[in-house]
Amino acid sequence: MSLKAAYVTLLTRVSYLAGTLVLDESLKETKSKYPLVVMVTPELPQEAQDVLVKRGIPTRDILSLRPEEGVHDLAAADARFADTWTKLRAFELSEFDRVVLLDSDMIVKGNIDDLMEVKLPPGGIAAAHVCACNPRKFAHYPADWIPENCAFTAVPNPTASPPTPREQPRPYSQLNSGTVVLEPSLDLAKELYHFLATDERVATFSFPDQDLLSVFFLGKWTALPWYYNALRTLRTIHAPLWDDSVARCVHYILADKPWTSRESVDFAVVNSWWWAQYDRMSEKLRAEDVDGWKLVSATVAPA
Numbered sequence: 001m002s003l004k005a006a007y008v009t010l011l012t013r014v015s016y017l018a019g020t021l022v023l024d025e026s027l028k029e030t031k032s033k034y035p036l037v038v039m040v041t042p043e044l045p046q047e048a049q050d051v052l053v054k055r056g057i058p059t060r061d062i063l064s065l066r067p068e069e070g071v072h073d074l075a076a077a078d079a080r081f082a083d084t085w086t087k088l089r090a091f092e093l094s095e096f097d098r099v100v101l102l103d104s105d106m107i108v109k110g111n112i113d114d115l116m117e118v119k120l121p122p123g124g125i126a127a128a129h130v131c132a133c134n135p136r137k138f139a140h141y142p143a144d145w146i147p148e149n150c151a152f153t154a155v156p157n158p159t160a161s162p163p164t165p166r167e168q169p170r171p172y173s174q175l176n177s178g179t180v181v182l183e184p185s186l187d188l189a190k191e192l193y194h195f196l197a198t199d200e201r202v203a204t205f206s207f208p209d210q211d212l213l214s215v216f217f218l219g220k221w222t223a224l225p226w227y228y229n230a231l232r233t234l235r236t237i238h239a240p241l242w243d244d245s246v247a248r249c250v251h252y253i254l255a256d257k258p259w260t261s262r263e264s265v266d267f268a269v270v271n272s273w274w275w276a277q278y279d280r281m282s283e284k285l286r287a288e289d290v291d292g293w294k295l296v297s298a299t300v301a302p303a
Contacts, residue, residue, distance in 0.1 A: 051292035091189035110248035124220035126181035128229035132171035158243035179229040
């Protein structure tokens with residue numbers, strides 16, 4: 001029996017529509033066998049949903065997911081994370097045997113279909129480590145996020161295996177939720193939602209869904225190599241690890257997304273990859289759906 005699988009991303013606002021379309025186009029260009037399915041909430045305007053439909057991208061209607069009011073507060077600089085709890089809805093998509101959850105601020109540079117075959121721990125997931133270096137010295141980041149505690153510091157070259165997740169140092173037990181390999185289950189989804197609603201640690205989480213997954217799946221997540229979730233900061237911070245030709249799935253972390261400007265001091269090379277993909281996608285969109293192109297182009301920096 002063939003595997004029924006999909007890449008899945010979440011879209012809740014028009015400002016990330018261009019990112020979602022670029023992600024889809026990059027999966028197609030790398031000849032993925034599996035579709036990108038977009039989870040959409042009622043807050044996403046219908047005109048944005050129409051663009052997805054016209055581009056042949058399947059969608060799934062879901063409801064937003066958050067802790068009870070007053071339980072969890074985000075730092076002002078991280079307000080964009082308010083919707084990320086809703087990514088956990090991917091565990092509900094039991095029509096699929098396997099899902100690879102991807103953030104919409106990513107591009108795929110090389111085929112990643114082998115993630116559909118990665119062996120998972122029983123009842124567990126697979127993901128890449130978080131980078132715990134905190135290069136911008138954000139005061140609200142965890143105090144133990146220092147280079148000495150970062151799992152990527154222990155990776156000597158681009159093809160070396162990542163360290164096994166462990167409880168000490170604590171950042172070794174933390175994952176980045178940009179790429180998460182999972183097997184959907186309604187029962188597992190219910191357990192996650194119960195944890196979100198009842199566990200006192202939720203109030204302490206710095207990064208919503210990411211911290212929840214790290215704690216909930218402690219001892220039950222497999223570390224993926226960095227190149228399946230190539231955080232753009234790694235190119236500079238962990239130069240021995242990085243290789244442009246090895247990076248398969250590039251993740252544009254931090255608030256300054258590539259579509260906000262065509263100029264970048266810190267990330268000029270990696271951002272140029274996003275823009276090249278966007279320009280190819282935009283040309284097709286303009287030819288096929290002028291109204292959709294106008295909506296999308298209004299959310300990105302002008303040429």
